[in-house]
Amino acid sequence: MKEPLKLSRRGLLGLAGVGLAGAGLGAGIAVGVDGVTGGGIASRNAANDPPGLRYDFYGTHQAGITTPAQDRLHFAAFDVAPGTSRADLIELLQDWTVAAAAMTQGKELGEFGAGSANYDAPPEDTGEAVGLPVAGLTVTIGFGPTLFSSSTGEDRFGLLSRKPPELVNLPHFAADDLDPASSGGDLCIQACANDPQVAVHAIRNLTRIAFGRAVLKWSQLGYGRTSSTSTSQKTERNLFGFKDGTANIKNENASDVADFVWTASSPSSPWMAGGTYLVARRIRMTLETWDRASLREQERVTGRTKAEGAPLSGGTEFSETDFSATAADGSRAIDPQSHVAQAHASHNGGAKLLRRGYNFVDGNDALGRLNAGLFFISFQKSPEQFVTIQKNLAKNDALNEYLKHVGSGIFAIPPGAPVGSFIGSSLFLT
Numbered sequence: 285m286k287e288p289l290k291l292s293r294r295g296l297l298g299l300a301g302v303g304l305a306g307a308g309l310g311a312g313i314a315v316g317v318d319g320v321t322g323g324g325i326a327s328r329n330a331a332n333d334p335p336g337l338r339y340d341f342y343g344t345h346q347a348g349i350t351t352p353a354q355d356r357l358h359f360a361a362f363d364v365a366p367g368t369s370r371a372d373l374i375e376l377l378q379d380w381t382v383a384a385a386a387m388t389q390g391k392e393l394g395e396f397g398a399g400s401a402n403y404d405a406p407p408e409d410t411g412e413a414v415g416l417p418v419a420g421l422t423v424t425i426g427f428g429p430t431l432f433s434s435s436t437g438e439d440r441f442g443l444l445s446r447k448p449p450e451l452v453n454l455p456h457f458a459a460d461d462l463d464p465a466s467s468g469g470d471l472c473i474q475a476c477a478n479d480p481q482v483a484v485h486a487i488r489n490l491t492r493i494a495f496g497r498a499v500l501k502w503s504q505l506g507y508g509r510t511s512s513t514s515t516s517q518k519t520e521r522n523l524f525g526f527k528d529g530t531a532n533i534k535n536e537n538a539s540d541v542a543d544f545v546w547t548a549s550s551p552s553s554p555w556m557a558g559g560t561y562l563v564a565r566r567i568r569m570t571l572e573t574w575d576r577a578s579l580r581e582q583e584r585v586t587g588r589t590k591a592e593g594a595p596l597s598g599g600t601e602f603s604e605t606d607f608s609a610t611a612a613d614g615s616r617a618i619d620p621q622s623h624v625a626q627a628h629a630s631h632n633g634g635a636k637l638l639r640r641g642y643n644f645v646d647g648n649d650a651l652g653r654l655n656a657g658l659f660f661i662s663f664q665k666s667p668e669q670f671v672t673i674q675k676n677l678a679k680n681d682a683l684n685e686y687l688k689h690v691g692s693g694i695f696a697i698p699p700g701a702p703v704g705s706f707i708g709s710s711l712f713l714t
């Protein structure tokens with residue numbers, strides 16, 4: 285088996301904060317002593333530290349997709365910094381791979397970790413995860429459309445000929461009210477963990493490593509997963525108080541995963557084989573209006589019961605929805621305009637998604653309303669699956685009265701990397 289890569293000198297300098305003060309300080313820090321030294325990774329999980337739940341970083345597919353959804357999210361979108369070359373970009377992806385592999389196994393970053401060997405330099409690892417369990421951390425890296433061609437069509441990194449035709453900005457959907465400041469991005473990183481500090485630590489340190497090469501454009505914290513991606517998980521609730529994730533694709537369902545999640549090799553983008561596409565939507569939920577709606581109305585627009593999450597056509601949580609069932613008054617038991625009716629594969633040409641979203645509450649607005657909602661994330665073998673469903677929802681979903689889409693992103697998620705390689709190697713090196 286190949287040896288894992290090591291952090292580049294630039295990555296180590298980013299960790300040590302030297303870029304901020306100028307490269308002239310490089311000689312003074314512990315990590316750069318021989319110019320190329322480094323890449324060593326300190327171990328966080330010393331004997332007394334709880335190991336916690338761990339997922340492999342290296343593998344056929346990236347982790348954080350079919351992995352049982354963790355409870356917390358820190359999602360970040362980056363723009364590549366001006367002046368960054370193709371070689372710099374490759375080096376950044378190598379550094380992110382090394383660092384993500386280390387953090388997902390509970391290791392501190394750099395040679396000396398949070399207790400830097402040089403008292404006069406910033407510690408290599410910011411330190412807030414020291415002593416914490418790994419908490420099932422996964423790091424998932426993706427490429428936005430603008431990485432392949434700028435808004436003026438410029439082939440920024442010699443990647444244009446390899447751009448998947450489906451990797452384009454999502455179309456405008458009815459009632460979209462997107463804020464460009466929380467949309468788009470050349471690169472994305474999804475960090476999920478069962479401890480918020482572990483997820484934040486990952487994004488914070490990957491952002492430091494990117495110093496001078498990529499800049500954080502926007503980021504989103506999420507809590508209380510609104511999806512389960514394994515039958516071993518119970519279904520949690522969204523901020524409307526409804527179970528969310530019941531009819532999701534579960535990783536035990538190998539045929540759904542193969543049919544709807546992993547991208548196959550195609551002549552235009554063979555490098556995406558074993559990858560997937562990530563769609564992120566920041567959806568504001570007007571909780572104050574919702575909280576004044578009757579239970580009857582809440583269940584009607586959702587199409588399921590609030591207590592158990594059972595379809596209004598009857599049964600229990602995991603019973604099949606029966607859209608032809610009628611209520612005592614002869615009307616449809618599940619309102620055809622309800623969310624579950626409009627989102628169901630049978631109303632969308634068979635399209636299905638693997639949903640992996642989180643609740644968010646980001647303070648409140650000037651009117652005293654919670655700035656809260658669902659940070660919706662879905663993975664699909666083609667963005668067309670999301671577009672088909674969202675086009676329909678934007679026009680017909682009864683839930684729309686309580687929702688506003690305010691942020692958006694689409695990213696190609698390349699396949700996983702084998703040990704010794706890096707995320708994106710199939711794009712850049714094959």
Ligand SMILES: C=CC1=C(C)c2cc3[nH]c(cc4nc(cc5[nH]c(cc1n2)c(C)c5CCC(=O)O)C(CCC(=O)O)=C4C)c(C)c3C=C
Nearest residue numbers: 526527528529530531532567624627628629658660673674
């Ligand atoms: C484009 C895709 C979807 C968006 C955007 C979306 C937003 C959204 N959903 C809820 C709450 C629930 N969604 C539920 C089911 C469900 N939702 C989608 C897709 C999108 N949702 C699908 C494909 C499904 C499954 C439909 C089916 O096959 O039955 C449910 C029911 C429970 C469940 O199955 O998960 C709830 C509740 C909110 C609040 C929201 C925006 C904020």
Ligand SMILES: [Fe+2]
Nearest residue numbers: 528623624627
């Ligand atoms: Fe939904």
